[in-house]
Amino acid sequence: MPTLLHIDSSLFPADASTSRAVTATFRKEWEAQHPDGTVIYRDLAATPLPHLDGLAAAAAFTPAEQRTPELKAAYALRDTLASELEQADTVVIGAPMYNFTIPSSLKAWLDHVIIAGRTAMAQSSTTAGTPTVVVASRGGGYGPGTPRESFEFVLNYLDKTLTEMLSLDVEFIVPELTLARTNPAMADLVELSDASKARAHDEAAAKAKTLATRFAA
Structure with a gap:
């Protein structure tokens, strides 16, 4: 049976987080298609990962048979996280x-799973082609033609990192204006915000269903 890797990074709980709510919609539909499938879940806010340090970085460039006990210990988390991505x-x-x-x-998380010669910068990345859906929520509007278009560093960064480094097959779902119901200054944008959220949930369910059919028995 297929495996889904589900990663959340919002600081807020599901009832206050658009990204969590939409990834939950994706997961619910994916599980409906594959009730016996495996889900690997990483809540990076509830259980933060340590930043990549010098030992963990050096370990990846050291042949396994030459790693000291310290390097082996430092590499263990990177190996676990990369393996989860490779299984997905x-x-x-x-x-x-x-x-x-x-x-x-x-x-x-990205710094840990991007491993040169394995998941990245290899003739054949171990994660190449894996379908990946990113729910890139934002409180305001940052699309083409908006006043804050030049402030948008999420889609550009993740597109390059996930596709160029990890060779994943990436699609984005972008619910915008998520702060409209809590920010009085955005009161006139509530209708657009609600429509954006609804569209994001619809897209998530549709993409999950489409991807799940690739592994139908």
Whole structure:
């Protein structure tokens, strides 16, 4: 049976997080298609990963048989996280915009799983082609033609990192204006916000169903 890797990085619980709510919709539909499938779940806010340090970085460039006990210990987490990604037939990632970019917890995950010669910068990446859906929510509007278009560093960064480094097959779902119901200054954008969220949930369910059919028995 297929495996889904589900990653959330929002600081807030599901009832206050659009990215969590939409990834949950994706997962619910995926599980409905494959009730006996496997789900690997990483909540990077509830259980943060340590930042990549010098030992863990060096370990990846040291042949396994030459690693000292310290290097082996430092590499263990990277190996676990990379293995989870390698096992996945589908990946869904919640990536809310914080201060115009991704949460630091998600950056830490990326730093661990991007391993030169294995998942990245290899003739044949071990994660190449894995379908990946990223829910890139944001409190305001940052699309083409908007006043803050130049402040958008989430889609550009993740597209390059996930496709160029990890060779994943990436699609984005982008619910915008998520702060409209809590920010009085955005009161006139509530209708657009609600429509964006509804569209995101519909897209998530549709993409999950489509991807799940690839592994139908």
